[in-house]
Amino acid sequence: MLELEGICAAYGKSRVLENVHLSIAPAESVTLLGRNGVGKTTLLRTIVGLHPVSQGTVRFAGEEVTHSAAYQRARKGIGYVPQGRGIFPHLTVEENLRLGSASARKGEHNGGDAIPAHIFELFPLLRRVPNRKGGVLSGGEQQQLAIARAMVAQPKLLILDEPTEGIQPSIVQQIEEILREIRTRLKVAILLVEQYLDFAWSIADRFYVMRRGRIVENGSPRDSDPASIHHLLSV
Numbered sequence: 612m613l614e615l616e617g618i619c620a621a622y623g624k625s626r627v628l629e630n631v632h633l634s635i636a637p638a639e640s641v642t643l644l645g646r647n648g649v650g651k652t653t654l655l656r657t658i659v660g661l662h663p664v665s666q667g668t669v670r671f672a673g674e675e676v677t678h679s680a681a682y683q684r685a686r687k688g689i690g691y692v693p694q695g696r697g698i699f700p701h702l703t704v705e706e707n708l709r710l711g712s713a714s715a716r717k718g719e720h721n722g723g724d725a726i727p728a729h730i731f732e733l734f735p736l737l738r739r740v741p742n743r744k745g746g747v748l749s750g751g752e753q754q755q756l757a758i759a760r761a762m763v764a765q766p767k768l769l770i771l772d773e774p775t776e777g778i779q780p781s782i783v784q785q786i787e788e789i790l791r792e793i794r795t796r797l798k799v800a801i802l803l804v805e806q807y808l809d810f811a812w813s814i815a816d817r818f819y820v821m822r823r824g825r826i827v828e829n830g831s832p833r834d835s836d837p838a839s840i841h842h843l844l845s846v
């Protein structure tokens with residue numbers, strides 16, 4: 612479903628990604644691990660169309676999208692939950708969700724479609740607070756809102772950048788369950804950047820480890836020893 616081949620990217624003259632190859636099958640859950648500053652967020656941004664690649668190709672759902680605009684990739688089915696959540700703090704929960712709808716992404720400035728019922732089944736907490744402003748929600752609620760907003764557009768691939776950052780452990784478990792539902796029931800593929808290895812391990816079918824802009828290891832959590840991955844992440 613997603614294939615990255617030989618991706619290179621830079622900020623000015625500073626090269627950040629070097630020859631990255633990565634693939635994700637439909638409904639597969641993949642985690643991208645690596646220390647701070649190795650290029651994980653930049654790689655996600657090249658996939659969603661927010662950072663240009665200097666070499667390589669991005670293919671999604673059988674089509675090359677290397678140079679497509681972010682909104683075109685969103686329409687094709689790439690959903691993105693950025694680091695820091697990216698919700699609108701002054702808009703209500705319902706308004707935030709409507710902005711995620713497919714018609715809003717197509718540029719029809721009508722406030723978007725109705726919110727699909729399955730969104731509230733996945734996020735019952737949000738059903739209880741439709742009129743609350745995004746900015747007054749707790750960190751965990753904001754993260755759920757950010758994921759729900761991406762899900763409103765019915766993506767085929769959901770990309771999440773450190774969804775557990777700054778969230779208490781009990782809520783992390785809720786988010787884990789929601790992501791599992793998204794993958795198994797809705798058959799949406801997941802690409803997760805995560806520092807919290809236990810969380811990543813519990814939902815990933817496969818992992819990649821990145822160091823200094825390169826993929827240095829990949830495999831399946833079932834066949835890998837977490838201690839060796841911890842070691843890889845600490846050197």
Ligand SMILES: Nc1ncnc2c1ncn2[C@@H]1O[C@H](COP(=O)(O)OP(=O)(O)OP(=O)(O)O)[C@@H](O)[C@H]1O
Pocket residue numbers: 622627645646647648649650651652653654
């Ligand atoms: N806008 C920018 N301009 C210049 N350099 C940048 C910019 N954004 C990131 N970088 C640099 O690119 C490198 C990769 O950053 P990136 O955010 O992709 O890493 P990361 O692995 O996601 O780290 P983190 O976990 O801290 O978000 C870092 O050295 C960073 O300082």
